[in-house]
Amino acid sequence: MKFLFALAISVSVVLPSVQAAKEVFAHVIVGNVRSLDNADWEDNIKLAQEAKIDAFVLNIAQGDEGNEASLQTIFQVAESLNFKLFFSFDYKALGAWPKEDVIDHITRFGASPAYFKTDDDKLFVSTFEGPDNAGDWADIKATTNSFFVPDWSSQGPVVAAGLADGVADGLFSFDAWPNGDTNITIKSDLEYQDALGDRAYMMAISPWFYTNLDNPDFTKNWLWRGDELWDTRWAQVMEVNPDFVEILTWNDYGESHYIGPVREKELGLFDTSAPIPYVENMSHDGWRKFLPFYIEQYKTGAAPTEFEERVAAYYRTAPALACPDGGTTGNNADFNEVEQPPQDFNEDAVFYGALLTSDEGVTVTVKIGENEQTGTFTTFPASGAGTAGVYRGSVPFGGNSGDVVVTVSRDGQVVATAEGGKPLGATCEFDIQNWNAVAV
Structure with a gap:
């Protein structure tokens, strides 16, 4: 868990009324978008719609002078689309x-x-x-007729569920990354569901995490470990079956967990x-490729048959x-984690996933520069080999460098290709390691 937990307490809660459910949202840092215009937002929203995302969650900081203009633009474009x-x-x-x-803010923009x-x-x-500020929310909810699902992850699920006499209608957990060099589990998600009872749980999903600011x-x-994280977490959605899913994030470039496009005008922080x-x-567009499948599977409870x-x-x-x-650590001691060398957390490998109706007759080739390797699938859909779903595997860098091309063929005919990302280098581009990833 990524947050310090307070001691558990027992409380009584008032259960909320029925809420919308099985919706998928993407977190947007509004502080990063003040330079975006209507055309940029049209592009953002159309990309989100293509991915079957239901809404953007607009993270707004108190007193940020850019909020008002950005929100007016975003709401205007969202209404039109x-x-x-x-x-x-x-x-x-x-x-x-x-x-x-x-x-x-809720009153004015809630009228849209x-x-x-x-x-x-x-x-x-x-x-x-x-x-x-949990005590503020009884009045806020009553005044605005709102359904309140905060992230109070620093308190842990039991304490957060009981704050201000259980004022939250549900909870969102920011716990989207593993602790250490192994894959993430659903332990924290189940603890939230247990603490909430019949109230709503919003589950976090993220593809990566690296920050150096x-x-x-x-x-x-x-x-934090990113290998296999994105697809593993979507498989866990089917186990947890949360009321809502929130993707972290659309555009948090500083922490490298964006799935939206990289726009130069949003990267001022790096200057x-x-x-x-x-x-x-460093495009992450590849992490949107399977979202229509994953989201439909989450909403219906079964793998789609047409895709x-x-x-x-x-x-x-x-x-x-x-x-x-670069002084980067794997894990962060501020979260009560044991820090380790960063190279222990991410393998020198090309990871690939194939969304297939079946893996029968399928072969995978991974070309790095002039070297070509044959890949295998090591992770299969929950329903097993030969069924519809996402098949995954990886091949090591193996000392190779150059453009990366992953090709999936069936009975000798090309099914799909992933390519066009930043090349893999034999040496680093800068004077320190870049622990971010390319996703194509």
Whole structure:
């Protein structure tokens, strides 16, 4: 778990009314988008719609002077494209939100047809932290007719569920990354569901995590294991069966867990706060490829039978020991984790996944520069080999460098190809290692 837990307490709660369920959202850092115009937002929203994402969660920091103009633009475009939005009030970035300002934002923007509502017409609202202000939310909910699902992960599931006499209608957990060099489990998710009982649980999914930033406000330089994380987590959604899923994130470039496009105008943070431009030309578009399948499977409880067969791949762009680690640690002691060398967390390998109706007669080739390897599948759909779903595997870098091309063929005929990402280098591009990944 990525947060310090307070002691558990027993509380009585009032259960919420019926909410919309089986919806998938993507977290948007509004502080990163002040340079985006209508055309950029049209592109963002159309990409999200193609991926079958239901809404953007707009993370807004208290007092950010760019909020108003950005929100006006986003809501205007969302209305024109029939897309949904809702707020996540950030209580950490620039401090706590005054209750009156929260009410004002929900009231004004909640009147938009683009604001996401539950089935019983309540305005969906979330937070990033803010447990010290839990007492504000009884009044906020009553005044705005809102359905409240905060992230109070720092408190742990039991304490968070009981804050302010159980004011939350559900909880969102930011616990989307594993602790250590093994894959993530669903232990934390089940603890949240147990603590919440009949209240809603919103589960977090993220593809990666690496950050290396240093400015007067914060210093952060660590990674969590990303190998196999994205597809593993979507498989876990089927086990947990949460009420909602929130993708972390659409555009948090500073922590390398974006699935939206990389736009140069959103990367100003790297001009002043990062030792290397670890997001530049590092596309994560490949992590959206299977979303229509995953989301339909989550919503219906069964693998879709009709879909376009596809392949996706991701990899870091240099071997782990090609240059100094940049002071990056695997894990972060601030979260009560044992720090380890970063190379222990991510393999020097090209990871690939194929969305197939069946793996019968299928072969995988991974070409790195002029070297071609034959891949195998090591992870299969829950229903087993020969069935529809995502098949996964990897091949090692093996000392090779150059363009990466992953091809899936069936009976000698090409089914799909993943290519076009930043080349894999034999040495690192900068004077320290870039622990971010490319996904194509």
